[in-house]
Amino acid sequence: MTAPTDMISLEQAQELILSRVAKLDTETVPLLDAMGRVAAVDLASDMNVSPFAHAAMDGFAMHREDLLEASDENPVELDVIAEVPAGGVFEGAIGHGQCVRIMTGAALPADADAVEKYEVVGIVSGDGKTGSRVSFSSCPKERANIRETGEEAKAGEVVVSAGERIGDAGVGFLASCGVLEVPVYRRPRVAIIPIGSELVEPPAIPGPGHIRNSNGYAIAACVRNAGGIADMHPIVPDTLEALSAAVTKAVADHDFVITTGGASNGDYDFIKPVVEELGELLMTTVNMRPGKAQTFGLVEGVPVFGLPGNPAAAYMGFQLIIRKGLRAMQGYSAFEHPHVWAHISQGRKKKDSRRIFLRATLTRGDDGQLTVTPASNQSSGLFGVIQKSNCVAIMPEGFEPIATGDLIECILLDVPEEVVL
């Protein structure tokens, strides 16, 4: 049995958070606001899509049977008896030896069974419109250039299943299916509480010994990116009472609470005792660098996550652990960021046995090979390095060094989990 104070693996931390969060309730949003969100129920089309058989090309609709003998040597001529634009309907009948000039999207005349595009049809007389005579030097395939009734969806058919993420094209698909209001899982309301008596709010110029609160902004950005609603709270000084009061207040009206700072073992690090005192402490330390000090627990049933104070450590804790929890609450089923393997540009020793996440840049050479170059400054106090990086390269647990050119796994944190590479 793992005690909350034991150091656990990143995978254990991820499993723990996923086992302790639940899908939120649902809300019905206008179609466009459902973009990127997860359908909470099966969504069915209210009609056939397409609603009627129509031409997929500008051309001529005819009885294919009339053209069975058509060839280059023996072209078959037909009379153009009508024109039908998109939006129009040809009510008449096409007799043998006749055809109808038709535009892309126009309803297929009832007795036509193929459409031939303009480009391969010759004009014998006239301008190709009604009253002209046109010639065909081949026979189109059955139902050629016809989009059929209900080809994409039948009336009543489920077009997006419960649990499916709605993409941009899905928004268009649902529009064609008449689904303009979509039940989706609610976005989690996330309180972000920066802890630290040394912090001042930007843009204030910090006095001696003080620094600006940058974590609050970064984590709010991360929350938004993960689909949550970020509620940035005021800075809380390093006292047990102030932090206890802030967490108690935040859990009352949020779905998830994130603190940054005060997560280690210093004299003024209070998130662990506060979670323990107010609720259930489930985890304090994860085998990763940056970001060893990661506190997680439940207070009044609400997940409370204490990220470390160092910016890169807080960022990694969010991306690699919290983000999964926030996504699970919104019904997403993909949790792993895509990864690639790349040759490291320079060998590295490993002095710390933790799994190390190097902030790094991936490039593709002319030979198509990926190379990863870790940033020269790997201090966990820096956001700027992450801004300039495009991946994190992983050095596994243990002390095994890596040699120049070795293949190393890189996670693309900016690429959504749904992408498969």
Ligand SMILES: Nc1nc2c(c(=O)[nH]1)N[C@H]1C(S)=C(S)[C@@H](COP(=O)(O)OP(=O)(O)OC[C@H]3O[C@@H](n4cnc5c(N)ncnc54)[C@H](O)[C@@H]3O)O[C@H]1N2
């Ligand atoms: N004796 C030890 N000391 C430390 C250890 C250790 O293992 N033994 N681990 C270090 C590591 S690694 C980290 S990460 C930090 C985590 O500690 P805390 O979560 O208690 O972080 P703080 O001490 O509160 O702050 C660390 C650092 O980050 C700055 N900070 C804090 N909040 C913000 C914010 N909102 N915006 C920008 N910067 C922030 C803070 O000023 C400190 O410089 O512990 C190490 N120590």
Ligand code: MOO
């Ligand atoms: O938990 Mo700390 O990052 O390794 O800066």
